Amino acid sequence: MSAGGGAGGTAGASVVLFTADLRLRDHPPLRAALGRGRTVVPLFVRDDAVTAAGFAAPNRLAFLADCLRDLDAGLRERGGRLVVRSGDVVEQVCAVAAEADAGEVHLASDHSGYAHAREERLRRALEADGRRLRVHDAVVTVVPPGRLTPGGGGRDHFAVFTPYFRRWEKERPREPLAAPHTVQVPAEVRSEELPSRPSPGELSPGLPEGGETAGRRRLAGWLRGGLDQYEAEHDALGDDATSRLSPYLHFGAVSATEAVHRARQRGGAGAEAFVRQLAWRDFHHQVLAARPSAARADYRTRNDRWRTGPAVEREVAAWRAGRTGYPLVDAAMRQLAYEGWMHNRGRLLVASFLAKTLYADWRIGARHFLELLVDGDLANNQMNWQWAAGTGTDTRPNRVLNPVVQGRRFDPDGTYVRRWVPELAGLTGSRVHEPWRLPAGERARYDYPEPIVDLADGADRFRHARGLE
Missing domain, CATH: 3.40.50.620 (HUPs)
Known part of the structure; x- marks a missing residue:
């Protein structure tokens, strides 16, 4: 202190x-x-x-x-x-x-x-x-951002997660504190009324309930019923096997330190994988603490000249609306609009699609996320967007996530897509990820748009813009 x-x-x-x-x-x-x-x-x-x-x-x-x-x-x-x-x-x-x-x-x-x-x-x-x-x-974090620094060279923070995590997991966090029994407040100090929620019409319909009580209930249920399977299932989009604790961590309604302690007490591969995600949260905080400008500017510039003009504006509008013609992208964007939250695998995919397949400025996507995400944490939102755009800490900055491949891998039976893109509810299995391949007569039965961009064309454009060919 x-x-x-x-x-x-x-x-x-x-x-x-x-x-x-x-x-x-x-x-x-x-x-x-x-x-x-x-x-x-x-x-x-x-x-x-x-x-x-x-x-x-x-x-x-x-x-x-x-x-x-x-x-x-x-x-x-x-x-x-x-x-x-x-x-x-x-x-x-x-x-x-x-x-x-x-x-x-x-x-x-x-x-x-x-x-x-x-x-x-x-x-x-x-x-x-x-x-x-x-x-x-x-x-706010488990390990304070300035505590862990690389040895030598005068570097003030870790720029790569893996060496940071090796140091982080050796730290012994303080013991969590109990709630106080009594709190006496001076009577003469006046207060305004507690703020009320905005009108329902302004909110995502599926927004979760906030507060420490709700957060602790979710944490307890997660430790009992989800943690053990987390390592194997956390990327399974249809299973919804993540903790959904991020909004409570963002507002501090749940202590990240306590979550680490309780997960480690339970132990197992699921606990290790969950704690690693909490370390990622600390990692992004220490990056932004050392480089506050990364909230707005490229952490590592690639000299991108992002597309502008009416064509990309139309594509970005389709991305926001969940009408890109790529079912997994659209499912994730519709989940965001409905819940104010998105599965982490979905976040990486839609960010890669915007920044690399459409080659639109990552700040456009980061701003849209902050308009809707209930867990809109500046450090994690901006640094995850930069990671996906290849301007951040990713050690493979030019990788492009293919929504069809990602769908087959992380939503193989199409459960997630059919949940959020009901127009395609009649399709089964992996067919749901490539509706444009259906015969014309069958395709006409579904009120779903054609892809706004060819994936191969988008990849070629990105490689050319980055000087990779």
């Missing part, structure tokens, strides 16, 4: 600023604040800067509202309450600290460029008031 300066006292109240850690269990800032003061103000600020930057998408606002409502309920069960404010985060934190006469503010470290700037602004403002900022590591 690192701490800012300041002369604030430790016997009075403390403020805990919740950000991407909306839970009571395994919450080091809350535990530290309760140990240092008689009263604590659990605070969440609806940050104007986040809204202005376009990150307040309806699906995430709905999930956030669920998380805050659940957090408030948990605090009230313990004698406390959640204090909600809106506006500039630094101004609101300083105002609440003054109202509570708090000597300290506790905050979980975060690692985007904005989070770093927020932390520095907050530290300076609190110090000017004679108060102290205490920043706690290993709350």
Whole structure:
């Protein structure tokens, strides 16, 4: 834990600023604040800067509202309450600290460029008031981004996952913390009403319920009934054999550290594969922490000159709508629209299709994902898109995922496609992945578009653009 300066006292109240850690269990800032003061103000600020930057998408606002409502309920069960404010985060934190006469503010470290700037602004403002900022590591991630660095050469982060993971899996995460028994909040600190969900018409119809209670229920069910098969089945699109914990991890309703501990306690190949995915999450955070510009710019430039103009705009529109003529691509995009979530294998496929087969700028796809994904995490979304586009950390940057081959491999009986592309429900087996090969008379019975691009033509165009031929 690192701490800012300041002369604030430790016997009075403390403020805990919740950000991407909306839970009571395994919450080091809350535990530290309760140990240092008689009263604590659990605070969440609806940050104007986040809204202005376009990150307040309806699906995430709905999930956030669920998380805050659940957090408030948990605090009230313990004698406390959640204090909600809106506006500039630094101004609101300083105002609440003054109202509570708090000597300290506790905050979980975060690692985007904005989070770093927020932390520095907050530290300076609190110090000017004679108060102290205490920043706690290993709350959002399992291993703090700056802890593991390559030896020699002055490199500040790992750029390849495998050597990072070798170091990561040797780390021993801290023990998860229990939820507090009681939380006493100063009565004089006012709060706004909890935010409500956006209207249903703005949301994906199949959006999951947010909050720590729902997240812990999902984690417990996953550990009992899904973890053991995860290593063998996690890529099986039709089986839906992933944990679906990513939204709860993104909002901090479930602790990644606790998930690692509990998976390792159960053990087995499934647990090892699941923990590896959590390590990928940490890997992307440490990349973005070291290179904040990778949220917008190529991590490794390939000097791409992405296609522009009406033709690619029409193709991108078909991609967004799930009407590309490639059933597996369309199924994944329709799942995204309906649930605000997509299977990870689907994410890799549709990203490769946009960036490499259509040769459209990866930022277009990353932005569309952030408009819909309830787990729209800047580090993981942007770095996964860059991986798929070949501008990120992929050691094979020019690989192109073929949607037909991917369908035969990961959805061999067409279950996933028929679930999300009901126009093709009458097709059986692998035929569902190539409807354009049906006889003309049979093909006419299905209200499904012809492919918007020939896969071979798209691959040739990509190789030429990258100077591979």
